[in-house]
Amino acid sequence: xxxxxxxxxxxxxxxxxxxxxxxxxxxxxxxxxxxxxxxxxxxxxxxxxxxxxxxxxxxxxxxxxxxxxxxxxxxxxxxxxxxxxxxxxxxxxxxxxxxxxxxxxxxxxxxxxxx
Numbered sequence: 792x793x794x795x796x797x798x799x800x801x802x803x804x805x806x807x808x809x810x811x812x813x814x815x816x817x818x819x820x821x822x823x824x825x826x827x828x829x830x831x832x833x834x835x836x837x838x839x840x841x842x843x844x845x846x847x848x849x850x851x852x853x854x855x856x857x858x859x860x861x862x863x864x865x866x867x868x869x870x871x872x873x874x875x876x877x878x879x880x881x882x883x884x885x886x887x888x889x890x891x892x893x894x895x896x897x898x899x900x901x902x903x904x905x906x
Contacts, residue, residue, distance in 0.1 A: 795880040799887070799897040806883050813881055827884040834877035836869060844869070 800806040803825050810828050814820070818830035835841075844866040852859045889895055 793877060793879060795882055796898045797895060798881065798883045799895075800883050800885050802885065806885065809883050810881075818879070818881060826886055827882060830881045830883075832879045834873050834879070836873035836877075840869065 798809055800809055806828050810818075810820075810830060813830050813832075816832065818832045820828060820830050822829040844862065847862050848859065848866065852862060884895070887895055
């Protein structure tokens with residue numbers, strides 16, 4: 792999976808303020824309380840590529856051919872690659888140290904929106 796972006800907020804109200812642009816861009820809230828908010832945006836790949844693979848599998852390749860197994864394998868690999876490596880996760884927190892007492896390294900909000 793891609794790197795989790797960690798953003799700092801000073802208060803629970805600021806957490807909501809920072810999270811609003813992410814929610815507007817299609818992120819879903821996975822977990823939320825007074826000290827943190829975790830949001831995720833799934834990336835499933837290009838709709839055009841999905842359409843081409845589905846059309847090949849359903850209409851072009853003969854179902855008795857060995858090629859259907861190859862195309863299905865490539866399609867499943869493509870889908871899982873994007874799902875597990877290109878999805879974005881954002882953690883917005885008021886905590887400044889982790890559970891071991893080490894300081895948390897925060898990312899810059901402007902860098903997140905460039906992706």
